[in-house]
Amino acid sequence: MVRCVQLVMGPAGVGKSTYCAALQQHGMVSRQPVHVVNMDPAADALAYEPAADVRELITVDDVSDELALGPNGALVYCMEYVLEDVEWLEEVVTSFVDGDWVVLDMPGQVELYTHFECVRELIRLMERQMEARCCAVFLLDASFLGDASKFFAGALTAMSAMLQLGVPHLNVLSKVDLVKRRLPDRGVEGEEEPWMVVPGEEEREEAFEGALERFLLPDVPALVAELDAKMDARFRALNARVGALLEDYSLVQLVPFSSTDEEAIADAMLQVGMLLQHDEEREVRPQPEWEGTV
Numbered sequence: 446m447v448r449c450v451q452l453v454m455g456p457a458g459v460g461k462s463t464y465c466a467a468l469q470q471h472g473m474v475s476r477q478p479v480h481v482v483n484m485d486p487a488a489d490a491l492a493y494e495p496a497a498d499v500r501e502l503i504t505v506d507d508v509s510d511e512l513a514l515g516p517n518g519a520l521v522y523c524m525e526y527v528l529e530d531v532e533w534l535e536e537v538v539t540s541f542v543d544g545d546w547v548v549l550d551m552p553g554q555v556e557l558y559t560h561f562e563c564v565r566e567l568i569r570l571m572e573r574q575m576e577a578r579c580c581a582v583f584l585l586d587a588s589f590l591g592d593a594s595k596f597f598a599g600a601l602t603a604m605s606a607m608l609q610l611g612v613p614h615l616n617v618l619s620k621v622d623l624v625k626r627r628l629p630d631r632g633v634e635g636e637e638e639p640w641m642v643v644p645g646e647e648e649r650e651e652a653f654e655g656a657l658e659r660f661l662l663p664d665v666p667a668l669v670a671e672l673d674a675k676m677d678a679r680f681r682a683l684n685a686r687v688g689a690l691l692e693d694y695s696l697v698q699l700v701p702f703s704s705t706d707e708e709a710i711a712d713a714m715l716q717v718g719m720l721l722q723h724d725e726e727r728e729v730r731p732q733p734e735w736e737g738t739v
């Protein structure tokens with residue numbers, strides 16, 4: 446019996462809950478059971494009907510009041526609490542049947558995935574004790590990736606999470622419909638970017654594809670040149686190295702997603718399915734010697 450668990454992560458407001466809701470709805474239509482679990486102890490309203498909710502166990506408000514912790518400290522405390530009181534998660538995950546998808550809507554504090562141990566430990570426990578096969582879905586907001594420095598910052602953060610968590614990883618470019626909406630109706634004279642010259646709907650579609658391609662198939666030397674142009678010359682060697690790193694990293698797929706586009710939702714589900722399937726024959730990850738046990 447193997448449960449497929451995807452951890453949906455990324456910065457606050459990137460669209461994690463909306464992605465989870467879209468998957469849940471699409472799952473109903475495509476007959477792929479998708480159970481969304483809210484793992485954010487600070488969540489307000491949810492965009493989906495949760496199969497389980499971590500707030501049944503603990504909330505950030507409980508912790509901040511009782512232990513006088515700030516919002517970040519309280520959140521880390523909550524996640525460590527989930528890890529210690531792991532029976533709650535075990536009961537949730539093991540209640541689903543083989544082939545079902547369990548989607549964990551994770552909190553928006555990126556340090557949880559890049560610095561702290563708790564999420565990594567949770568993954569190890571799910572894989573060892575709950576017969577789960579985990580993958581990470583990291584969302585990057587397309588509307589913030591408008592320039593080279595934001596693109597590099599987002600890609601490096603996603604890469605840090607990939608290295609820290611050590612599970613199959615998919616980057617999803619969220620809110621791509623906003624890229625389209627922000628395209629100008631008319632061309633701007635003198636602008637070099639091809640997507641700025643857009644007289645009609647067909648050209649607009651082409652322009653959208655062009656704008657998206659910049660992130661999906663990034664021209665890294667051009668992005669490095671853009672960085673060089675606005676930063677002090679002493680950063681050039683660093684920019685070149687970061688660019689070279691991302692040239693390798695761009696081999697990791699970036700899947701365009703919009704909650705308003707059925708085709709994009711179906712494609713994201715397909716990509717995650719392929720990621721999990723590809724991972725199916727792999728033995729459960731051995732525990733590295735340096736890793737402690739919980």
Ligand SMILES: Nc1nc2c(ncn2[C@@H]2O[C@H](COP(=O)(O)OP(=O)(O)OP(=O)(O)O)[C@@H](O)[C@H]2O)c(=O)[nH]1
Pocket residue numbers: 455456457458459460461462463464485488492552553619620621622623702703704705
């Ligand atoms: N246009 C558009 N808006 C979106 C999309 N996905 C999310 N949003 C909007 O972005 C805002 C934040 O979305 P959420 O799904 O709540 O983001 P989140 O990452 O769960 O946020 P936190 O729980 O605060 O970390 C909401 O207003 C959504 O309606 C999308 O694909 N297209």
